[in-house]
Amino acid sequence: MHSTIHAGIEIEGRPRFAEGTGGMVAWRAVTPGYFSALGIAILRGRAFEEDDRVPGRNSIILSDFLARELFPSENPLGKSMRFGLTGPWRTVVGVAADVKNAGLDAQADPEFYVPWKNEPPQYLGSAYLILRTPLNPQTLEKWMHSETASLDPTLPVKIETMSQRVWKLAARPRFNAVLLSIFAAMGVLLAVIGIYGVVGFLVARQTREIGVRMALGATPGAIWKMVMASVARWTLAGALLGLLGSWFASQFLQSLLFQVPARDPWSTGVACAVLLVAAFLAAWIPAGRAMRVDPMVALRYE
Numbered sequence: 001m002h003s004t005i006h007a008g009i010e011i012e013g014r015p016r017f018a019e020g021t022g023g024m025v026a027w028r029a030v031t032p033g034y035f036s037a038l039g040i041a042i043l044r045g046r047a048f049e050e051d052d053r054v055p056g057r058n059s060i061i062l063s064d065f066l067a068r069e070l071f072p073s074e075n076p077l078g079k080s081m082r083f084g085l086t087g088p089w090r091t092v093v094g095v096a097a098d099v100k101n102a103g104l105d106a107q108a109d110p111e112f113y114v115p116w117k118n119e120p121p122q123y124l125g126s127a128y129l130i131l132r133t134p135l136n137p138q139t140l141e142k143w144m145h146s147e148t149a150s151l152d153p154t155l156p157v158k159i160e161t162m163s164q165r166v167w168k169l170a171a172r173p174r175f176n177a178v179l180l181s182i183f184a185a186m187g188v189l190l191a192v193i194g195i196y197g198v199v200g201f202l203v204a205r206q207t208r209e210i211g212v213r214m215a216l217g218a219t220p221g222a223i224w225k226m227v228m229a230s231v232a233r234w235t236l237a238g239a240l241l242g243l244l245g246s247w248f249a250s251q252f253l254q255s256l257l258f259q260v261p262a263r264d265p266w267s268t269g270v271a272c273a274v275l276l277v278a279a280f281l282a283a284w285i286p287a288g289r290a291m292r293v294d295p296m297v298a299l300r301y302e
Helices: 034-038 064-070 137-151 162-169 171-205 207-215 220-256 265-291 295-299
Strands: 006-012 016-018 023-030 042-045 059-063 090-096 111-115 127-132
Touching: 034 127, 059 064, 064 090, 064 111, 162 171, 171 207, 171 220, 171 265, 207 220, 220 265
Parallel strands: 023 111, 059 090
Antiparallel strands: 006 023, 006 127, 016 023, 042 090, 059 111
16 A cells, blocks of 8 residues: 655745735745645645746636735736746746745745746755654654765754644744633632622621521521622623623734634633633632531521
């Protein structure tokens, strides 16, 4: 049984100025298998073919962001364009999906791709070989090291899996998420302590009223319901105010999120449920204390 290996080479180039974009545009020289190896979708047209690497053929693929900037109201396929004043005119053969090369929390930059034609190394920047295969990563890493050493033992080679690469890109957002989670947990703890203190104070103030009610025949269950109903009113009022505040504050957290909407009803519902459960658990002890009040003691309470 043979395993299919998708391979591609990427050479990073220096940013170039592009008219119509308002700034510099990144570019990459890639081989035809680059897009399939990384799973980058071709939204329009086609990916590069081996014929595009023939001298004299100047093809180019635009990112979706760049295509919208340069050709907002027309089809970019077949258009001729060039970057810089001395660069060759190139024909647009495809539009690729945007890629977050600057980080998971950054907006996709406008960029374009040109076919790599074995240009001199000094003309280009860093080079990357991308392999996509179902083979074991450790086995593939040993094979790549041995093959590289057979060509040039002094050549420095760094091999990483895509999961390791993404893990590094997500380091900063992950740290921010952990930090916010710690602050959120502290906030919940302080809310529970505050609710417990407030409910305990309210029960203490209603001790005489509770004694009168129990002397007139109120059951402990009715007293418990009265205390919990009071807690529910104030807790729900606070939850509604918190929802309103989070709705307006969510736009400031948009930059910390990746592929998660800032106003997610499921996340908001879970957060509210956690706070409500915490509030009622904090009120449980004062409510239980109110159920055990001796009517005679409560009537003499001042």
